[in-house]
Amino acid sequence: MSHNTFGHLFRMTTWGESHGPALGCVVDGCPPGIPLEAAEIQAFLDKRRPGQSRFTTQRQEPDEVEILSGVFPDAEGRQVTTGTPISLMIRNVDQRSKDYGDISSKFRPGHADYTYWKKYGIRDFRGGGRSSARETAARVAAGAIARKVLAGVTIRGALVQMGNIKVDRSLWDWDTVNANPFFCPDAATAVHWAEYLDKVRKSGSSIGAVIEVIAEGVPAGWGAPIYGKLDQDIASAMMSINAVKGVEIGAGMDAAELTGEENADEIRIGRDGQPCFLSNHAGGILGGISTGQPIVCRFAVKPTSSILTPRKTIDLDGDETEVVTKGRHDPCVGIRAVPIGEAMLAVVLADHFLRHRAQIG
Amino acid sequence: MSHNTFGHLFRMTTWGESHGPALGCVVDGCPPGIPLEAAEIQAFLDKRRPGQSRFTTQRQEPDEVEILSGVFPDAEGRQVTTGTPISLMIRNVDQRSKDYGDISSKFRPGHADYTYWKKYGIRDFRGGGRSSARETAARVAAGAIARKVLAGVTIRGALVQMGNIKVDRSLWDWDTVNANPFFCPDAATAVHWAEYLDKVRKSGSSIGAVIEVIAEGVPAGWGAPIYGKLDQDIASAMMSINAVKGVEIGAGMDAAELTGEENADEIRIGRDGQPCFLSNHAGGILGGISTGQPIVCRFAVKPTSSILTPRKTIDLDGDETEVVTKGRHDPCVGIRAVPIGEAMLAVVLADHFLRHRAQIG
Amino acid sequence: MSHNTFGHLFRMTTWGESHGPALGCVVDGCPPGIPLEAAEIQAFLDKRRPGQSRFTTQRQEPDEVEILSGVFPDAEGRQVTTGTPISLMIRNVDQRSKDYGDISSKFRPGHADYTYWKKYGIRDFRGGGRSSARETAARVAAGAIARKVLAGVTIRGALVQMGNIKVDRSLWDWDTVNANPFFCPDAATAVHWAEYLDKVRKSGSSIGAVIEVIAEGVPAGWGAPIYGKLDQDIASAMMSINAVKGVEIGAGMDAAELTGEENADEIRIGRDGQPCFLSNHAGGILGGISTGQPIVCRFAVKPTSSILTPRKTIDLDGDETEVVTKGRHDPCVGIRAVPIGEAMLAVVLADHFLRHRAQIG
Amino acid sequence: MSHNTFGHLFRMTTWGESHGPALGCVVDGCPPGIPLEAAEIQAFLDKRRPGQSRFTTQRQEPDEVEILSGVFPDAEGRQVTTGTPISLMIRNVDQRSKDYGDISSKFRPGHADYTYWKKYGIRDFRGGGRSSARETAARVAAGAIARKVLAGVTIRGALVQMGNIKVDRSLWDWDTVNANPFFCPDAATAVHWAEYLDKVRKSGSSIGAVIEVIAEGVPAGWGAPIYGKLDQDIASAMMSINAVKGVEIGAGMDAAELTGEENADEIRIGRDGQPCFLSNHAGGILGGISTGQPIVCRFAVKPTSSILTPRKTIDLDGDETEVVTKGRHDPCVGIRAVPIGEAMLAVVLADHFLRHRAQIG
Numbered sequence A, B, C, D: 001m002s003h004n005t006f007g008h009l010f011r012m013t014t015w016g017e018s019h020g021p022a023l024g025c026v027v028d029g030c031p032p033g034i035p036l037e038a039a040e041i042q043a044f045l046d047k048r049r050p051g052q053s054r055f056t057t058q059r060q061e062p063d064e065v066e067i068l069s070g071v072f073p074d075a076e077g078r079q080v081t082t083g084t085p086i087s088l089m090i091r092n093v094d095q096r097s098k099d100y101g102d103i104s105s106k107f108r109p110g111h112a113d114y115t116y117w118k119k120y121g122i123r124d125f126r127g128g129g130r131s132s133a134r135e136t137a138a139r140v141a142a143g144a145i146a147r148k149v150l151a152g153v154t155i156r157g158a159l160v161q162m163g164n165i166k167v168d169r170s171l172w173d174w175d176t177v178n179a180n181p182f183f184c185p186d187a188a189t190a191v192h193w194a195e196y197l198d199k200v201r202k203s204g205s206s207i208g209a210v211i212e213v214i215a216e217g218v219p220a221g222w223g224a225p226i227y228g229k230l231d232q233d234i235a236s237a238m239m240s241i242n243a244v245k246g247v248e249i250g251a252g253m254d255a256a257e258l259t260g261e262e263n264a265d266e267i268r269i270g271r272d273g274q275p276c277f278l279s280n281h282a283g284g285i286l287g288g289i290s291t292g293q294p295i296v297c298r299f300a301v302k303p304t305s306s307i308l309t310p311r312k313t314i315d316l317d318g319d320e321t322e323v324v325t326k327g328r329h330d331p332c333v334g335i336r337a338v339p340i341g342e343a344m345l346a347v348v349l350a351d352h353f354l355r356h357r358a359q360i361g
Helices: A038-048 A097-104 A113-120 A126-131 A133-149 A187-202 A230-239 A252-257 A337-358 B038-048 B097-104 B113-120 B126-131 B133-149 B187-202 B230-239 B252-257 B337-358 C038-048 C097-104 C113-120 C126-131 C135-149 C187-202 C230-239 C252-257 C337-358 D038-048 D097-104 D113-120 D126-131 D133-149 D187-202 D230-239 D252-257 D337-358
Strands: A011-016 A022-028 A065-067 A071-073 A079-081 A086-091 A154-162 A209-216 A244-249 A267-269 A275-277 A295-301 A311-314 A320-323 B011-016 B022-028 B065-067 B071-073 B079-081 B086-091 B154-162 B209-216 B244-249 B267-269 B275-277 B295-301 B311-314 B320-323 C011-016 C022-028 C065-067 C071-073 C079-081 C086-091 C154-162 C209-216 C244-249 C267-269 C275-277 C295-301 C311-314 C320-323 D011-016 D022-028 D065-067 D071-073 D079-081 D086-091 D154-162 D209-216 D244-249 D267-269 D275-277 D295-301 D311-314 D320-323
Touching: A011 A133, A011 C022, A011 C086, A022 A133, A022 C011, A038 A065, A038 A133, A038 A337, A086 A133, A086 C011, A113 A126, A126 A133, A133 A337, A154 A187, A154 A337, A209 A337, A209 B252, A230 A244, A230 A295, A230 A337, A230 B230, A230 B244, A244 A252, A244 B230, A244 B252, A252 B209, A252 B244, A252 B252, A252 B295, A267 B311, A295 A337, A295 B252, A311 B267, A337 D337, B011 B133, B011 D022, B011 D086, B022 B133, B022 D011, B038 B065, B038 B133, B038 B337, B086 B133, B086 D011, B113 B126, B126 B133, B133 B337, B154 B187, B154 B337, B209 B337, B230 B244, B230 B295, B230 B337, B244 B252, B295 B337, B337 C337, C011 C135, C022 C135, C038 C065, C038 C135, C038 C337, C086 C135, C113 C126, C135 C337, C154 C187, C154 C337, C209 C337, C209 D252, C230 C244, C230 C295, C230 C337, C230 D230, C230 D244, C244 C252, C244 D230, C244 D252, C252 D209, C252 D244, C252 D252, C252 D295, C267 D311, C295 C337, C295 D252, C311 D267, D011 D133, D022 D133, D038 D065, D038 D133, D038 D337, D086 D133, D113 D126, D126 D133, D133 D337, D154 D187, D154 D337, D209 D337, D230 D244, D230 D295, D230 D337, D244 D252, D295 D337
Parallel strands: none
Antiparallel strands: A011 A022, A022 A086, A065 A086, A071 A079, A154 A209, A209 A295, A244 A295, A244 B244, A267 A275, A311 A320, B011 B022, B022 B086, B065 B086, B071 B079, B154 B209, B209 B295, B244 B295, B267 B275, B311 B320, C011 C022, C022 C086, C065 C086, C071 C079, C154 C209, C209 C295, C244 C295, C244 D244, C267 C275, C311 C320, D011 D022, D022 D086, D065 D086, D071 D079, D154 D209, D209 D295, D244 D295, D267 D275, D311 D320
């Protein structure tokens, strides 16, 4: 992966700044003949869209997607993919540039302001420009197409930790995930989070989170050895999401505390005559290749650095100063990272599905 | 990254099986004019080499490296790189194939036996074949070259956790790292680990670990936005190492518990007139681009599944059975992962150093 | 190169069909700080634009380009590149779909209708869809940006052969190139071509051509050995243009008739104290690397297969039939290939300029 | 393609210098389960091997290939590919370094001496080092593997022009190709060439040539649009071969002289009920995708610049001088380019066969 393109056979190239005229992506490598309507993509964008509860930024970004290429009616008149690049565009509409005027000359700690400046010597400072999480709208759109490629695979995510409050896994219920503003899989924890996040929000602060994304229905044998490992590509995908600081597969960092006996997922033959594993510390991947079990990935998102407390920083002239980030920000950006994580997992799996079809290493 | 090649401008392609005649790599993109002797590469291979204490496998693998191309004497007669591909080869010598006879028809739980079989329909089962950690010798060799490219950058690693015993960071001493068989940065913990690992080893079991790798001297501005993020490539690199289940940058998974105030590393002007950060939760990377601070990465290695306790599994015929992995195995493969993690970080940084020189996005 | 992306460090990804809502490209890897206005890109699009004389198709395609991302005002208020992806979009406006109704079920010989059908099982048949030369508008736009990256390099092209009428090289005059509707470098030949092409056009036929593109100002040392050769990438670039059937560097196919004495361009020291070559059979490239001489490339474009004479073909049902291509077509598509060839050479050179800066192999 | 790697899914990475200890390649992406013996590769290397007649260099290069990885006995005991990288090595044995002593400080006109020096500042001057045609032995070896991947496809080549003497296509006979030292498909022309080349050889001169390579049995639908065109990749492959200055597909440069009526290959339904084309000006490729007809490619090879006549040049100090290339050189390097062209076509087709299996764009 490099620059602004992700993927090998199924690949997306994203473009656009937070406050430019538009943003979008080109999805290349999508097989032909797959029914695809803008509304199907829109459904996932709506899930990521801010302003849907008091717990996300109040910016209004309708995020309406246009399909500019790569689809055509088939013999039955359904709009299907043609195998050529699918260009998607989302116009930016709610650009209150005045909110950001102050940060044109100051580097916000924890944001990419300083590093973009050091790298490029110029930056579109409005809303973070290219480094803004606005870019992830394009990922979610591409992910919606990836899901269509992955017939038979179910990809779902949830927030599993906010600050130090973790969900109760014994109460996990996928239906609950879409029934609260946190993508929380456990109704009791959702109540605690609401209370907790209200405090964070009112104090002008922010908090980190952990997201878990799971893919079910991936058969054994997807992936590639050595430098095209499925878990490697998932790690790459998740770490490419803004604010992510850690990625785990299966047992994750806790694998350090396991013994060989505990960690080795034993294999039996199930009632259906198929191999089945007695546990899934591997997170569905061994040697970079899928085992047929659910693929389980987690990633930690740091708290946004856009907070109301003044922070020490420097300015373009190298003078010491302070900065406060006004504007309308997410007290817990991890919430909206759930559909983004799902999208990235879908993109990685679509890529490996195509590699699998090629039967290459 | 894909298949068996890692890197974009500085790239390594590895090849070879555990019990084949040899293994090696081709390092492509190394700039010309860099002095390079086989002995410099050998020094790092020796660090990874097993059989140096009772805490690693007793297999004897001299891992002697040959440089087959890409070097030539310069005007002063020193052997330097020519800018053409550097081919490195290590002959396999200690191949006790008989040790592995039993596993030709049984899938070892926790190993890649089952998934390679499902993907390829054929596998070199001797010692894990291509999925063996033998492949990492090639990485360490390539990493030694990457270090030469990275003048001014210091890359060091240490084991920071074995089982649930973590090092005492207040006692961290880089000199200690090379003075014990664990790459442990704290002498007191090294003593505890010795005692603990002896028990693990004698019981025929194994244990996981966490490795921390740090790069100092990387200036601000290396990295690329969006899908070529420095931390993304590091996550990809570390997750490509055998047995790794989690990767962290800076605060890592713990970032979930931080508030925005805690997480935003404030910036001041140091005594040298240069920007300096008051903390490094970012692990030296913001928006995928280096800040100039130390780059800090951790990864968790699961315990090897090669243990003496019988484990339930199935065989090639789909029948249920048990398997015991005899042979000579590492009770804590995390130890030897230290030089491998260093090598991978060096390879990623060499790649981004070249991208930086190209001044591209 | 693969799919719809061309380039390694400087890369363009194009998208869009002939009769879809729009087409465009994403230019990734453009260095920051380069002044860039839409008008500069437009100038090159206008050169390629049809309907400017009776010798090109009478379709009206204003080809107005929009810059959607990747630019921002610098400290002086000039719009410059930011180093992030530059997204360019051209709306399609003159889409007379009725002209193409007949070809929805018949394969036009010489066009990509049959092969797209065999590959994808579905195709946007309107105007050739993705296989239409409309796609080259995106290339020309990307090429305009590539030229800005290549300060000091002059890239110019001319039509040097139409049918069997070749230009008189002794009369070559770059000023003449833009003073006739053929990009002909020799005024006398332009007159002959006008007469000749009128006949071709009136008979509803078409004719092939040869284009020559030259880059001056490329210093010695650009290029890469073996599989990243400068001439290899040029050949790839030119052969990727619709209807191209042959590519030559320097002496080209005629190199077969040269002796070693004739072919070896001798070297002297010029009046400026710099190495100079006494001839340029090499076309400015030796071993895949630039010599400092002008880079000279030629490519042959076949006649368009859209002609008024009925041609034997088959239809979707596999029945034999005939097809006539009505609509408004170029009697010599080679003419409009001149700015396209220039653009592709610019893109290749911009890519190698960046590789050169990285000082890689 | 870039650096020293060619291919997208089926990819080869070559390494090694003319006078280093060895050269070789890593073939990555080869599907598993394909029977492969070193002897099968050796057969093609022997075809390229010099010193087999008085018309090629008298250097003795046994070019014995070793398979170092990527193969394993299958259940029947046959050695088959495992899907992991296949590392091939050829030891260099006939390295008369003394022959090349004179050229360490002088740039041979027509060779890559000057440009490698300008690019790298250092070069292995012995026999051209990395720029030597020795590298093509690795290509031929990789091509032998590619052929095994391409069951049902026949790839054959011939020399069709030497100097200005072309073969008589009416006498074309594939059996004749292997019955003379020129890969000449027409016995009468082989006699003329023998006489002609003896003169060239005795005078210490050299001469150029044209090679034609044909693939039969490629079904319709292989290839990719826009920047992954089959003909584009073929052009790239052929132009990457040392000394190639022009590449043609089908009608090639002569397409410039064709009318639309002549050029459009008409389609009928054959006796077998399958589409058949009445001509093949397209060379088996339309819109970058195979038509099912034979794929026809030609390329021109310049005469070697290693000749006995002194040529004007400069030396490392920038002084004017002359150089004579002694040693044992091919009077017509085009002859040995025949198996190389075949190999490169095989590599391109194997790559596209895998892409085809993935059913991507």
